[in-house]
Amino acid sequence: MERPTALVTGGATRLGFSFAYALATAGYDIALHYHQSADSAQQTADAIMALGVTCKTFQFDLSGEHPEALIESVLNEFSSLQVLINNASAYEAATIAQTDMTLLQQQFSVNFFAPLLLTSAFSNKCSKGNVINILDNKIAFQQNHYAAYLLSKKALSGFTQLAAIEFAPHIRINGIAPGVVMPGEERTEDYIKWRVDGIPLKRQGRVDDLISAMNYLLNNEFVTGQILTVDGGEGVNHLGRHAKQFSDEGVL
Numbered sequence: 001m002e003r004p005t006a007l008v009t010g011g012a013t014r015l016g017f018s019f020a021y022a023l024a025t026a027g028y029d030i031a032l033h034y035h036q037s038a039d040s041a042q043q044t045a046d047a048i049m050a051l052g053v054t055c056k057t058f059q060f061d062l063s064g065e066h067p068e069a070l071i072e073s074v075l076n077e078f079s080s081l082q083v084l085i086n087n088a089s090a091y092e093a094a095t096i097a098q099t100d101m102t103l104l105q106q107q108f109s110v111n112f113f114a115p116l117l118l119t120s121a122f123s124n125k126c127s128k129g130n131v132i133n134i135l136d137n138k139i140a141f142q143q144n145h146y147a148a149y150l151l152s153k154k155a156l157s158g159f160t161q162l163a164a165i166e167f168a169p170h171i172r173i174n175g176i177a178p179g180v181v182m183p184g185e186e187r188t189e190d191y192i193k194w195r196v197d198g199i200p201l202k203r204q205g206r207v208d209d210l211i212s213a214m215n216y217l218l219n220n221e222f223v224t225g226q227i228l229t230v231d232g233g234e235g236v237n238h239l240g241r242h243a244k245q246f247s248d249e250g251v252l
Contacts, residue, residue, distance in 0.1 A: 003053060005078035007031040007071075009062065009118070010088030012041035014182055015134065015210065019085050020055075021048060022211045028083065029054040031074040035061055035088070054078075062088055062114035063106065068121035075125060082129040083218065084122045086115035086156075089134070096147045103148050111152035116159055123167040130218050133160050135177040135227060140235035157227055164225030172224040174217045179231025181205035200233035 006023040010016040012034040020030050021044070030048050032055055034041040041057045048055040056077050060070045074081055090110040094103055119131050136153045143150055157175060164173040180195045181204070196204055213230045217223060229235050 002080045003027060003029045004082040005029045005031055005074070005080050006083035006085065007033065007074050007081060007122075008085040008087055009033040009070075009114075010035070011085075012037040012044050012057075015178070015207070016085075016087045017044050018207045018211065019087060019214060020044060021051075022214065023083065023085075024048040024051050024053050024055065026215070027053065029078060029080070030056075031078055031081070032057045033060055033062075033070060033088065035059070062118075063090075063109040066117075067109075067114040068117040071118060071121040071125060081122070081126055084118060084129070084131045085134065085214075086118060086131065087134045088114065091146075091149050093146050094148060095144050099148050107148040107152045108155070111149065112155045112159070115156055116163075119159075119163055119167075119173065123163070123171045123173075126171070128170045129172075131163070131171060131173040132214060132217055133157075133173070133175040135160075135175045137177045137179040137229055137231040137235040139177060139227075140229070140238075160227060161225045168224055172217075172221070174224060175227040176210060176213050176217070177227055177229040177231065177235070178210055179205055179229070179234045181207060181210060181230070195234075198234055198237060199231070200237055203232060205230060205232060 006028040008016055008020040011020040011032040020032055024030050032041055032045055034057060045055040045057050058070060058073055088110060090107050115133055122131060133156050135157055138150055139154050139157050160173055160175040167173060183192055209230050213228050
């Protein structure tokens with residue numbers, strides 16, 4: 001019996017690796033997309049194939065004019081494509097005043113245009129399946145210091161719900177919005193502690209928390225159009241200023 005296949009974009013490192021490895025552990029063959037991390041992609045593929053499934057790597061620049069061509073390349077190698085994890089992401093901090101068209105194109109091409117076109121191609125060519133868009137819990141906030149990045153992720157969140165309606169019932173489309181799980185290497189220990197202080201559950205997230213979210217969305221066949229925020233409650237911790245704070249602590 002032919003195994004189902006999952007395509008993971010940006011699958012060579014970090015969260016992409018974790019999603020791909022977990023899917024392989026669950027019995028999926030893996031189409032592993034990467035852009036520039038060729039060595040890491042091969043190492044990931046070797047680790048996945050050691051589990052007894054097939055893994056093939058696909059080098060592709062998702063910022064180009066036709067990112068949807070990746071779906072055709074994968075289908076030429078795997079006829080049983082059933083899962084698309086839109087994980088690849090571009091990130092650069094800049095305020096609105098610092099943002100120009102070049103930065104907008106860079107962020108939106110990878111974070112929004114590519115997932116949109118990949119999802120459309122996947123949904124049109126596959127008779128059934130699941131799409132999971134990887135977002136960011138920052139979509140709950142208005143952090144202008146990450147303007148282009150945040151706007152692209154907010155757009156992807158809205159698209160997730162629109163696409164869930166259009167491509168139902170044969171394709172289910174959902175999103176995962178991670179919080180503090182795998183901060184970038186430039187983030188200091190003091191920064192992470194500071195972020196955790198604002199998380200109601202008072203801990204940093206674990207990769208397994210995201211894998212559990214992915215498995216839930218893949219396995220629950222009555223869920224579509226949902227954004228599953230996995231952030232320990234950080235995204236709903238909008239207490240704001242109130243009279244009790246003023247009387248207890250003085251002017252904040």
